[in-house]
Amino acid sequence: MGILTFKGGVHPYDGKELSKNSPVVKYLPKGDMVYPLSQHIGAPAAAIVQKGDHVLAGQKIADAAGFVSSPINRFYGQFHYH
Secondary structure (H helix, E strand, O other), X not given: OOOOOOOOOOOOOOOHHHOOOOOOOOOOOXXXXXXXXOOOOOOOOEEOOOOOOOOOOXXXXXXXXXXXXXXXXXXXXXXXXX
16 A cells, blocks of 8 residues: 655645734733633633732642543733632
């Protein structure tokens, strides 16, 4: 059996001419970041921070609370528990 491939491949339109001459700009969200504790079909995560706590980047803000659950970590921006 031969290699399953075809000549040329797929080359969909990428729209790069819209930004190819623009510099890369660092973008950080402004304002409060809201992280839903229920992010999937499983049990919602349990918050381990309190409202008004200062949370650092990468800090765990919620722990798995059920058999099908997932912990949540903060990425960046200010965080206020709602």
